[in-house]
Amino acid sequence: LRGLSECIFCKIVRGEADAYIVYRGHGVTAFLDKFPVSKGHLLVVPDEHYESIHDTPLAKACRVWAVASAIAKYYRVKLGAPGVNLLTNSGSYAGQVIFHFHVHVIPRWGPMRGFFAGRHSLTEEEAREVMGMLEGVGSFVEEELAREGCT
Numbered sequence: 001l002r003g004l005s006e007c008i009f010c011k012i013v014r015g016e017a018d019a020y021i022v023y024r025g026h027g028v029t030a031f032l033d034k035f036p037v038s039k040g041h042l043l044v045v046p047d048e049h050y051e052s053i054h055d056t057p058l059a060k061a062c063r064v065w066a067v068a069s070a071i072a073k074y075y076r077v078k079l080g081a082p083g084v085n086l087l088t089n090s091g092s093y094a095g096q097v098i099f100h101f102h103v104h105v106i107p108r109w110g111p112m113r114g115f116f117a118g119r120h121s122l123t124e125e126e127a128r129e130v131m132g133m134l135e136g137v138g139s140f141v142e143e144e145l146a147r148e149g150c151t
């Protein structure tokens, strides 16, 4: 295992690595995936370092899932995405690449051709467009969690 100082997600949480931050709160950070499979593909992570879902305390995992669920709802209800995937990978055999627990939120704007079909490098232009789409997501997440989220 590499030290936490080397973990890219820890660096993003600490503000030491660049990312488009979508939401911060409740000990959770959400930011755009650098290699999205769809427009708006983002990751939700706990601010503390846990390798995967298998060693994340349940209360913390619950908050991560609550934020991910609220963002998924934002995509469907507010932005009209006809589908959204929520996904976490535990272990390299399951496709985990970054060993800091994270939940993928992947809005689907049309029929899925294959899970990773369309994967590409995030451009600044696309990131700006998505950040614009997500302008109201922070307050939406806060409202959702206040009403029925894990605390």
Ligand SMILES: [Zn+2]
Pocket: 004, 007, 008, 009, 010, 011, 048, 049, 050, 099, 100
């Ligand atoms: Zn980390």
